[in-house]
Each structure stands twice: as C-alpha cells, then as structure tokens.
Amino acid sequence: MEDFAGHDRPTRPSGAGQPRDYREFWPLYVGQHAAPLTRLLHMAGTILGVAALLAALAIGSWWFVLAAPVVSYGLAWSAHFFVERNRPATFAHPLWSLRADFEMCARMLSGRMHREVARVRSAGPPR
Template identity: 55%
Template sequence: MATDGGFEAFWPAYLRDHARPATRAVHVGGTLAGAAVLLAGVIAGSWWLMLLAPVLGYGCAWGSHLLVERNRPATFRHPLWSLRGDLRMAWLAVTGRLGAELRRHGL
C-alpha cells in the first residue's frame, strides 16, 4: 500500500482493499452506525455509548475484511488514513458518488 504520497496516494489502494460490494456495504453501514451511536452518546452524555461507537464501526469493518474480502484491514498499517478512508467512502456512498469514484480508479 502506498505510503509516500500521503492520503491521496493511499486512497486508491484503500479502494482496492474494498473491492467487493459486500465489503463496502458493511463498511459504510458500520461507519454510519458508529457515527450515529457516537452522536447519541455525545447528546446523552453517555460514555459507554461513545466507547461503543468505534467498537461497532471497526467490528463491522474488520469482520467484512475477514469474512468477505479476505484481506488485512488497512487500519493495522495506517490507522488515521484508514479512518479518513472509511469516512470518505461512507460520504461518497451516501451522496451517490462512490460508483463514479470506483470507476475513476479502475474498479
């Protein structure tokens, strides 16, 4: 996975690591669920919900890599870029632009 060119060099490799639609769907679902639980925890002032949010988000993501994609999550190599990639992929999916981004990168 590219590391020298910053996040923009990492992004195409991140997308390749999420080549299967099921992996992307589980990732996006986990990211959105984690964000919702985090927001609920902040609003309610509940520390346990705030702590549950990353467990939920990463649990879904790691499970999809293990069971669907059968590769190693980028989180273990580049944790901050991976989080940024998760958020970017979820945003692109929600806004209907993920397909175009995948095609742009030949996926």
C-alpha cells in the same frame, strides 16, 4: 458488473513500498474495498459509530463512547476478513483509513463510489 465478493480487485505489487501520502493511499484503500458488501458494511459501521458518539453526547452515557469503535470496527473488519479476505488498512494507516472511510461513505451516499472503484481498477495496480 462488479464481483460481489470483490475477488477481482487491484493489489499492490510486492516490494512497492508504502504510500507516502493520502493521495497514494486512496487507490489502495479503494482496492481493499472493491466488493459492494464490504463498502456497505463499512458505511453501516461508520454511521452507527458516529450515531453512538452522538448518543453519548446527548445522553451523557460513556457506554456509547465504548460501543462506537466496537460497532464500527466490528462491521468493517468482518467485511475484510470474510468478504474481501484481506487485512484492514487501519492496521498500517489508521488516520488515513478513518479519512478514507468518511470519503467512501460520502461517495456512496452521492452515488459516485462505483465509478471510483471502476476508475481505480482501470488504472491498474499502484506502482
């Protein structure tokens, strides 16, 4: 059973360096999103952000374009600061983080994300 607050998540050892590619980034991302509530807030933010962009196209209002990142990042970052108590991966790797957000959402919608968190946890901290 996962810790709802995600306090038993893998962390990157100090001095381990930065990931060199997305394959190395993904386990770090999963570790920073160990709590189910964090993942749920990220998925809600991602879906609402995409919906705001689609609404901007459909309605032609730029306000929705401005609202998209505010809603999306607002939900995601609140999860990092108040649930995980860590720093969002967006700061260091914005494009990989965006890709990982969509991958995480896809895995959540298909029911595979819990298994991925367990796999990353069992592999231990990244080297």
